[in-house]
Amino acid sequence: MSQMASTSFLLGFSDQFQRNRIENFALKSIQSIQKRKFDVARKAWGLALPLLPYGMNQYNYRDMKFMEVDNRAKFGVPDDSFFEMTSMEVFRALKNDFAISKMQEIAQLLKTIPVLVYNGQVDMVVNVGGVMRWLEHLKWDYQKEFNEKRFSKLRLQEDGPVIGNYKSYGNLAFAVVFEAGHLLPKDNLEASMLLLDKFIAGEF
Numbered sequence: 001m002s003q004m005a006s007t008s009f010l011l012g013f014s015d016q017f018q019r020n021r022i023e024n025f026a027l028k029s030i031q032s033i034q035k036r037k038f039d040v041a042r043k044a045w046g047l048a049l050p051l052l053p054y055g056m057n058q059y060n061y062r063d064m065k066f067m068e069v070d071n072r073a074k075f076g077v078p079d080d081s082f083f084e085m086t087s088m089e090v091f092r093a094l095k096n097d098f099a100i101s102k103m104q105e106i107a108q109l110l111k112t113i114p115v116l117v118y119n120g121q122v123d124m125v126v127n128v129g130g131v132m133r134w135l136e137h138l139k140w141d142y143q144k145e146f147n148e149k150r151f152s153k154l155r156l157q158e159d160g161p162v163i164g165n166y167k168s169y170g171n172l173a174f175a176v177v178f179e180a181g182h183l184l185p186k187d188n189l190e191a192s193m194l195l196l197d198k199f200i201a202g203e204f
Contacts, residue, residue: 003129004048022048033099041099107140114171116199120180120187121164128176135174142170151176156190163191166204173204 005022025048032041109115117135119128136147146169154164154175166175175195180187198204 003127003133004124007124007127007129029099033101038096038099042095045099103134103138107138110138110140110142110171112171114173114199114202116173116175116195116204118175118177118184118195120182120184121176121178122180123182126182131174135172138172140170140172142172145169146172154191154194156194163188166195168204173199 005019005026008019008022025044029041029044029048032038032044106115117131119126119131121128136143140146146167149167149169151165151167153162154166154177155162162178164175164177166173168174177184177188177191177195180191185192
């Protein structure tokens with residue numbers, strides 16, 4: 001949330017005026033979260049999203065028209081189906097959960113359970129800068145060691161092209177996949193499977 005304004009501006013999707021407005025809404029949302037006023041936080045953030053360009057896919061800013069007719073055929077979706085990026089029924093049911101931090105619970109998990117966090121590089125809503133920020137501030141036994149660990153290159157094959165970066169320490173692993181967004185398995189299924197295979201095998 002706190003990084004969306006700068007990410008949007010640096011990529012040329014918003015001007016300075018829009019950046020300032022998004023930052024103001026984000027600040028109000030963050031302050032509301034700190035006061036545990038989660039409904040106020042959600043509403044403030046909801047006012048920021050329309051400031052992004054019309055038609056922009058917030059989950060993958062390289063993919064401006066996800067459900068064109070050719071994509072419907074590709075995924076076996078009938079031509080007469082109506083696609084919406086978000087189910088409002090699900091959104092309304094979960095609306096009061098969106099702004100609640102789970103950092104404390106994740107820190108507790110890390111004491112005994114391996115955790116994999118992954119990010120599509122072109123995800124605007126859950127952007128890499130924002131995820132790295134909360135990971136760096138996560139209070140757990142190996143916070144300092146994890147933050148100091150350098151990223152390694154992620155490849156499908158040993159001599160293949162670099163498809164992302166990753167780092168891990170203790171029970172925490174973090175990976176960024178290039179040319180993929182919020183819906184990582186849709187954008188890069190092979191990379192998704194590689195991450196899961198490495199994680200399950202304990203190879204991070």
